[in-house]
Amino acid sequence: MSWLSSNLNRKFAVGTAAGLVISSLVFLVLFLRLYGAQLEEERVAAATEVNRLLQTSLENAMLKRDLEGLKEILVRLGEQPAVRRAMITNPAGEIRFSSEAALLGTRLAPADSVGQGPSSEFRRDPNGQDILRNINPVRNKPACQECHGPVESNPVNGVLYVDYEGASILGHARKTTLLLMGSGALIVLINLAGGWWFMRRFVLRPVAHLSDVSGRVAGGELGARVTVKGHDELARLGKRFNQMAGALQGKIQDLAEKEHFLQQLVDAIPDGIRIIDPEYRVILANSAYRTQLGLGPGDREPDTCFRATHRRDTPCPRTLLSCPLRDVIETGEPLRVVHQHQRLDGSKLDVEIYAAPLQVFRGGGSRMLVVESIRDLGKQVKFSHEQKLSELGRLAAGVAHEIHNPLSSVRLALHAVRQESDPDRLAGYLATVDQEIDQCIRVTERLLRLSVPASSEPELVAVDTVVDETLKLLQWEAEKRCVDVRFSAEQTPLRVLASDSELRMVALNLAQNALHAMPQGGSLSVTCRRVDGEVEVEFADSGVGILPQERGQIFEPFFSRRADGVRGTGLGLSITKAILENYGGTIAVESTPGQGSRFTVRLADADLDMED
Numbered sequence: 001m002s003w004l005s006s007n008l009n010r011k012f013a014v015g016t017a018a019g020l021v022i023s024s025l026v027f028l029v030l031f032l033r034l035y036g037a038q039l040e041e042e043r044v045a046a047a048t049e050v051n052r053l054l055q056t057s058l059e060n061a062m063l064k065r066d067l068e069g070l071k072e073i074l075v076r077l078g079e080q081p082a083v084r085r086a087m088i089t090n091p092a093g094e095i096r097f098s099s100e101a102a103l104l105g106t107r108l109a110p111a112d113s114v115g116q117g118p119s120s121e122f123r124r125d126p127n128g129q130d131i132l133r134n135i136n137p138v139r140n141k142p143a144c145q146e147c148h149g150p151v152e153s154n155p156v157n158g159v160l161y162v163d164y165e166g167a168s169i170l171g172h173a174r175k176t177t178l179l180l181m182g183s184g185a186l187i188v189l190i191n192l193a194g195g196w197w198f199m200r201r202f203v204l205r206p207v208a209h210l211s212d213v214s215g216r217v218a219g220g221e222l223g224a225r226v227t228v229k230g231h232d233e234l235a236r237l238g239k240r241f242n243q244m245a246g247a248l249q250g251k252i253q254d255l256a257e258k259e260h261f262l263q264q265l266v267d268a269i270p271d272g273i274r275i276i277d278p279e280y281r282v283i284l285a286n287s288a289y290r291t292q293l294g295l296g297p298g299d300r301e302p303d304t305c306f307r308a309t310h311r312r313d314t315p316c317p318r319t320l321l322s323c324p325l326r327d328v329i330e331t332g333e334p335l336r337v338v339h340q341h342q343r344l345d346g347s348k349l350d351v352e353i354y355a356a357p358l359q360v361f362r363g364g365g366s367r368m369l370v371v372e373s374i375r376d377l378g379k380q381v382k383f384s385h386e387q388k389l390s391e392l393g394r395l396a397a398g399v400a401h402e403i404h405n406p407l408s409s410v411r412l413a414l415h416a417v418r419q420e421s422d423p424d425r426l427a428g429y430l431a432t433v434d435q436e437i438d439q440c441i442r443v444t445e446r447l448l449r450l451s452v453p454a455s456s457e458p459e460l461v462a463v464d465t466v467v468d469e470t471l472k473l474l475q476w477e478a479e480k481r482c483v484d485v486r487f488s489a490e491q492t493p494l495r496v497l498a499s500d501s502e503l504r505m506v507a508l509n510l511a512q513n514a515l516h517a518m519p520q521g522g523s524l525s526v527t528c529r530r531v532d533g534e535v536e537v538e539f540a541d542s543g544v545g546i547l548p549q550e551r552g553q554i555f556e557p558f559f560s561r562r563a564d565g566v567r568g569t570g571l572g573l574s575i576t577k578a579i580l581e582n583y584g585g586t587i588a589v590e591s592t593p594g595q596g597s598r599f600t601v602r603l604a605d606a607d608l609d610m611e612d
Contacts, residue, residue, distance in 0.1 A: 021188065074099045077162065084131055084163040088138075091156050108161070125163065132164040206234040210241060222249040272351075272374035275358065276325050280304045280315055283369070292351070292376060294343040305372075309341040324355035328370045332357055341374075351376055458497040458583060460606055463535050464489035464528040466500060470507040471526060474515065482521030483514075489528035494535045496603040498583040506579055509572040510539045510599050516562045517543025517597065533608050537601040545593040554589070 070088075077086040078099025088097040093107045120134045138158045209226060216224040225245060226238040263286075266273045272289035274282050282305055293308060295301060302308035305325065306315050316323055322337050334356035341349040354373040359366060471487055478485045496503075514524045522542040529536055546554060550561060555577045580587050584604055591597035 071097055082165050084125070084129075084165060085161075086163075087161040089159045089161065091154070091158065093159075096158070134162045134164065136160040136162075202232070203234070206238070210234075210238060213241070213245075217245050217248070222252060269373075272372075272376070274305070274308075274372050274374070276305050276370045276372065278325075278329060278368065280306060280325065282308060289374060292341065292343070292349060292374060294345050294347075299344070309339075311342050324353055324372060325370045328355050328357050329368055332368075349376065459500065460495050461498050461500045461503050463494045463496055463503065463537060463603070465493075466503045467507045467526060467528060467537060470504050471511060474508075474511055477512075478515060478524070481515055481518065483518050484523045485511075485526070486523070487526045490530065493607075494528050494530065495606045496535050496583070496585075497606045498585075498603065499579075502579045506576050506601065507537070509576045510601070513572060513599075514539055514541035514543065514597075517541055517545075519544075522596075530605060531602070533605055534602045535605050538598060539601075540596065540598040542596040545595055545597055546589070546591040547593055551589065551591065555587075 074086045074088065074097050077083055083099075085103070086099045087095050087103060087108075089095050089108060095103050095106050095108065098104055118134070118136045120132060122130060122132055125131050136159070137156045138160060140154050140157050213224045213226045222245070225242045228235050228238040228242070262284075266284065266286035267288070269286055270288055272292045273284075273286040274289050275284040277283055281303055282301065285301060290299075290301060293301070306312045310316055310321075321339070324335060324337055327335055334354065336352065336354050338350070338352050341351050343349055352375045354375075356371050356373075358369040358371045360369055361367070468487055468489070471485055475485070511524065511526070518524075518541060524542075525538075525540045527536075527538045527540075529538075546561075554561075555573050577587055580601060580603070586602050588600045588602075589597060590600075
């Protein structure tokens with residue numbers, strides 16, 4: 001701002017000075033001309049009066065033929081302080097009488113010989129000195145015609161020249177000019193000082209204050225405001241600036257709140273999220289993505305996707321790795337791929353990436369970005385295992401009830417054995433004990449099969465048996481909820497290639513979801529059959545149903561809408577779908593709000609495949 005102030009001061013001072021100097025010069029030239037002309041006129045007028053008196057005296061001397069008196073008059077006139085010389089020439093320009101004897105007989109220039117009337121002019125004499133020459137023609141009169149002839153042929157008898165001192169006149173003019181120039185310079189200085197004070201007080205200080213506040217606002221101090229004084233144009237400009245700064249502060253604060261909300265929103269998503277531009281730059285990411293990379297709170301996130309997840313300095317070769325960014329930009333369609341990412345510590349991370357296009361408007365034009373949802377497959381397995389353990393815990397009460405009744409029968413039978421001596425009746429009691437123990441073993445086996453880890457290779461699994469045994473584990477919970485469970489299956493075994501424990505988890509999740517959807521009781525019908533070369537399992541309930549707008553979300557992780565008011569994990573259906581897709585199966589849903597839902601599971605018929 002000091003530079004701006006000095007620049008404005010300099011411009012103002014130079015402009016003002018130039019204007020005043022030019023004005024002074026114009027005024028000076030005009031004054032010199034006017035003053036010189038006026039001074040010359042006054043001197044000429046004075047000289048003319050003197051010359052008229054002198055001319056009268058000379059004419060009188062001529063008429064009396066007093067030549068000595070005429071010479072005396074010219075000598076005395078030449079001795080005057082302001083007069084250099086006095087001369088009389090004949091009409092031909094020859095000097096006949098002069099105050100300087102050396103000039104007698106010489107001639108003047110033709111232009112100086114005879115004029116039309118009295119005149120005066122500044123000039124330099126032969127010695128190089130400034131003079132004011134007064135020229136007065138001596139007219140021929142009737143009294144002079146005796147010697148000079150008629151007026152018609154000789155209108156002028158001679159010319160009287162009087163040279164006055166010109167240096168004094170010019171010196172006086174120069175002094176006056178210098179005085180005027182000094183006065184003009186003083187006026188210029190006074191105007192410059194006044195203008196400088198005015199500019200500094202009423203222009204530069206307000207502008208400097210406005211510039212300082214503008215810099216503070218630009219530097220991030222959005223609360224800075226201009227102190228407004230007065231009601232002039234700069235004061236109105238300051239008020240407008242404060243209004244603009246206030247509006248800008250509100251807009252920036254609103255934008256910051258929206259950015260914070262957006263960041264919090266993406267941070268709430270459990271999967272890793274990142275948005276990538278066509279130049280491979282990651283312009284937005286959530287905390288789950290940073291966790292997947294192994295970044296701490298203070299660690300700087302790599303700026304490109306290939307450096308962040310593959311530790312490369314250049315984009316990934318498309319011949320070696322499918323690039324979701326390039327594929328989505330080229331096709332404009334979402335896609336799903338499985339990649340192996342590398343964490344910051346060098347460890348590997350198996351992920352499933354769902355990439356989709358995002359059309360945005362920036363800089364007045366449309367631009368495509370790519371949104372990647374990155375799911376940690378290892379974490380999904382962990383969720384599956386934890387969810388399985390959670391469901392086993394929920395089954396504990398039902399299993400305890402299933403085992404409690406047989407154990408009570410065993411206890412009664414053992415008490416009777418101790419008091420019974422009849423061998424036949426004793427054998428009956430022991431048979432009862434053996435039967436109830438078998439019942440307990442069957443219940444525990446069902447529970448154990450559900451908790452067995454999935455095998456690494458698919459195996460032949462009887463779907464109808466798996467579903468039937470799983471429903472029996474839920475029998476006590478169904479009775480408690482007043483739900484009537486009916487199971488039906490074809491006579492021949494329905495077998496598929498899968499994992500026994502994982503199919504039990506599928507049946508458990510779908511049956512429990514049906515029970516949760518009927519808080520006031522109802523019915524659940526489970527049917528196993530062959531349809532078009534596939535094994536189909538249908539779970540149909542009479543519960544509350546699913547709203548149409550939520551039907552597309554029920555298979556997403558952590559989405560939960562239980563009708564019984566209990567907050568679920570939101571993992572059951574997503575794990576179910578992942579298990580079925582892993583074995584080439586599908587799951588479909590039909591639902592009418594208030595009337596119930598129907599989930600249909602389909603897997604390839606293993607027996608049909610073996611026959612082929």
